[in-house]
Amino acid sequence: GAVVSQHPSRVICKSGTSVKIECRSLDFQATTMFWYRQFPKQSLMLMATSNEGSKATYEQGVEKDKFLINHASLTLSTLTVTSAHPEDSSFYICSAIRDPNTEAFFGQGTRLTVV
């Protein structure tokens, strides 16, 4: 199957700093990428949908100024958690699709710990 690479897999940062997470589709062009957040023992929660070259669409309740998403190319989307706080500690995971009718492929996820 297609490969989506997410980096870093783990990051620990100090409160107040910003953290950038990258999501790359390695062997296909992803027209759309999705960013999810997952709390322990919970389902994935969609944060935003990102289309190449346009502004991301955020889900209700997700602060767009806190979670900056950039989808600069058909193979790369980034999520930046700005001014991180301990409550932002979570597991973040991306997925990518070639087009709306195709299968979604997921990254390995990033475990963010804010201290």
Added chain:
Amino acid sequence: KNEVEQSPQNLTAQEGEFITINCSYSVGISALHWLQQHPGGGIVSLFMLSSGKKKHGRLIATINIQEKHSSLHITASHPRDSAVYICAVKGGSGGSNYKLTFGKGTLLTVNP
């Protein structure tokens, strides 16, 4: 009420047993995914199906569109199958036809 319901929530089996995980959904969909999430967190897409049945190795997925129900079967289960299995549907009431709505997952533990 969640649009996607999975059962059981937890399942413990002995190595070699036949496993069935069920998924029911309440909205019209264009496709259904079965995903596997290991303790490390990464998610692997096992199947995407919109009708009938698909098989890959020891894994079989079926879907009944009329009954809004899908099952994931694992034959000859092995401890390495231990993971969380997640059902996700595409094209529900979320609006966009490519957004996924996720079930809460089934934690499978296969003992040697």
